[in-house]
Amino acid sequence: MSKLNPIATEILWTRLVGIVDEAAATFVRASFSTLVREANDYAVVLTDRTGRNLAQSSQSIPSFIATLPETVRLFSREFGIESMRPGDVFITNDPWYGTGHLNDATIVAPIFVQDDIVGFAGVVSHLPDIGGRLRNPANRELFEEGLQIPPLRLLHAGEEDKVLIRMIRENVRVPDETMGDIWAMTSCVTSLGLRLVNMLNETEIDLDEFANDIIGRTEVAMRDAIRAAPDGTWAYEIENDGPAELKGGVVVIRATVTISGDIVSVDYEGSSDQVNLAINTVLNYTKAYSAYALKSLFAPWIPNNEGAFLPISITAPEGSILNPLRPAPVGARGMIGHLLPPAIFGALAEPLGERTQAAPGSPSNNIQITSLSGRKRYAINAFLGAGQGGGAGRDGASAVSFPSNLSNTPVEVLENQAPIEVQSRHILHGSGGSGRFRGGDGIGMTFKFRGESSAMASFMINRIKCPAPGLFGGGQGKPAKLEINGNAQIASGSHVLSNGDLVIIETGGGGGFGEVK
Numbered sequence: 001m002s003k004l005n006p007i008a009t010e011i012l013w014t015r016l017v018g019i020v021d022e023a024a025a026t027f028v029r030a031s032f033s034t035l036v037r038e039a040n041d042y043a044v045v046l047t048d049r050t051g052r053n054l055a056q057s058s059q060s061i062p063s064f065i066a067t068l069p070e071t072v073r074l075f076s077r078e079f080g081i082e083s084m085r086p087g088d089v090f091i092t093n094d095p096w097y098g099t100g101h102l103n104d105a106t107i108v109a110p111i112f113v114q115d116d117i118v119g120f121a122g123v124v125s126h127l128p129d130i131g132g133r134l135r136n137p138a139n140r141e142l143f144e145e146g147l148q149i150p151p152l153r154l155l156h157a158g159e160e161d162k163v164l165i166r167m168i169r170e171n172v173r174v175p176d177e178t179m180g181d182i183w184a185m186t187s188c189v190t191s192l193g194l195r196l197v198n199m200l201n202e203t204e205i206d207l208d209e210f211a212n213d214i215i216g217r218t219e220v221a222m223r224d225a226i227r228a229a230p231d232g233t234w235a236y237e238i239e240n241d242g243p244a245e246l247k248g249g250v251v252v253i254r255a256t257v258t259i260s261g262d263i264v265s266v267d268y269e270g271s272s273d274q275v276n277l278a279i280n281t282v283l284n285y286t287k288a289y290s291a292y293a294l295k296s297l298f299a300p301w302i303p304n305n306e307g308a309f310l311p312i313s314i315t316a317p318e319g320s321i322l323n324p325l326r327p328a329p330v331g332a333r334g335m336i337g338h339l340l341p342p343a344i345f346g347a348l349a350e351p352l353g354e355r356t357q358a359a360p361g362s363p364s365n366n367i368q369i370t371s372l373s374g375r376k377r378y379a380i381n382a383f384l385g386a387g388q389g390g391g392a393g394r395d396g397a398s399a400v401s402f403p404s405n406l407s408n409t410p411v412e413v414l415e416n417q418a419p420i421e422v423q424s425r426h427i428l429h430g431s432g433g434s435g436r437f438r439g440g441d442g443i444g445m446t447f448k449f450r451g452e453s454s455a456m457a458s459f460m461i462n463r464i465k466c467p468a469p470g471l472f473g474g475g476q477g478k479p480a481k482l483e484i485n486g487n488a489q490i491a492s493g494s495h496v497l498s499n500g501d502l503v504i505i506e507t508g509g510g511g512g513f514g515e516v517k
Helices: 006-030 064-079 162-170 175-203 207-227 283-298 340-347 349-355 411-417
Strands: 042-048 053-056 089-092 104-113 116-126 152-156 232-241 250-260 263-267 312-315 365-373 376-384 420-427 443-449 455-460 481-484 494-497 502-506
Touching: 006 042, 006 053, 006 116, 006 175, 006 207, 042 064, 042 175, 042 207, 053 064, 053 207, 064 089, 064 104, 064 116, 064 283, 089 175, 104 175, 116 175, 116 207, 152 162, 152 175, 162 175, 207 263, 207 283, 232 340, 232 349, 250 340, 263 283, 283 312, 283 340, 340 349, 376 411, 411 420, 455 502
Parallel strands: 263 312
Antiparallel strands: 042 053, 042 116, 089 104, 089 152, 104 116, 232 250, 250 263, 365 376, 365 455, 420 443, 443 502, 455 494, 481 502
């Protein structure tokens, strides 16, 4: 007889999320990089034996919780579940099966109860460095973007693959920090597996039965929420900074959303073709941020698991900027991928009204600087928030990274890790678009480079040409700005910084929602 009932399910479900959060805390405490400790650029996910998402860490990047199950299924296909052993740990940074660029590594470990695999523990994290050119939109091929790690065993039944470890160390700028984070990720999945096994032994719950129960409940709730919306098809276009060879120098994202009964689909036919800049967004990432937007609109109160995504279909033409072919450059894919939620919000503005919100000024603003300080090499990677779009019954938040959960790296951390002098970092009051609900404000940051040796720098600053549009008559946000020594710069390209160089960054304001009355 099943031990599951609504009360037991709720208790166990909450406990499942709790053990994932405990594993995530292990990772954060053990990690070396500010990308994890300060920026929260990671996610921890638990799946069942078939790779279905059961629970993820509360502090998660929204896209990762949808991409990681796909990576689990990749490992199952590549190696076969029957060949996996206790103590095996797998790794890859394949953009097309992972999170969309080489900078994120996915590490997965099978979870055994006696001799049987019952599930998989997985973690995704942005590594401190992956070699190649610094991540920036100007990269024109995947091969420029760093070390490619195909699906491989990092640990063979608990034994390190010393050749793989040496290969990684020899190809990154900061090997101790990079391998330190990889070992922290390994500890994370190991601890998650142990906690799950302890829970299963204590409760005597069959994980397959429990997975079917919570996924089924979530799917029913999601389908009910979709069915409550009117049927129909709506389309919306959004533009963002692009290469000069495109018409007007802008990228077009066209989202056509169809609601039919308890199913919702998004098709990106009509979006720009893939480009020779690293802003292409692989289909796995396209699906992830599209699913996030739909889940947020229809049923934000439902816990995330595989069931929430079963009524959703996402398509994009092969060879488009949202489904590029190898070896397209993809390192700065967030500059386009983060605009998929506002494209979907715009399409569904008519049927869903104030559930939606205007576009943000925040897609993937980022600073990277690397050089030598004495005899030690450093590589910093920091994020800057911007203005969230107004809507959903409130003004947009300021200085946030929407739709991701990335945090602004503290000034003290930046100055400690690289020879820069931050002269100011502040809210750009009034940069959000006007409206009944105002857009959030961006961030202004000014710093001087103080290194004895010159440094390579890359700045991913979005919305210089295409400010965030408003919705329902709201005003557009203020555009972004990047200046070096008083000279305006475009977002794509690498720069050499010398001692005394002055960098000024202003991130974009969010669009306003509704006309001011």
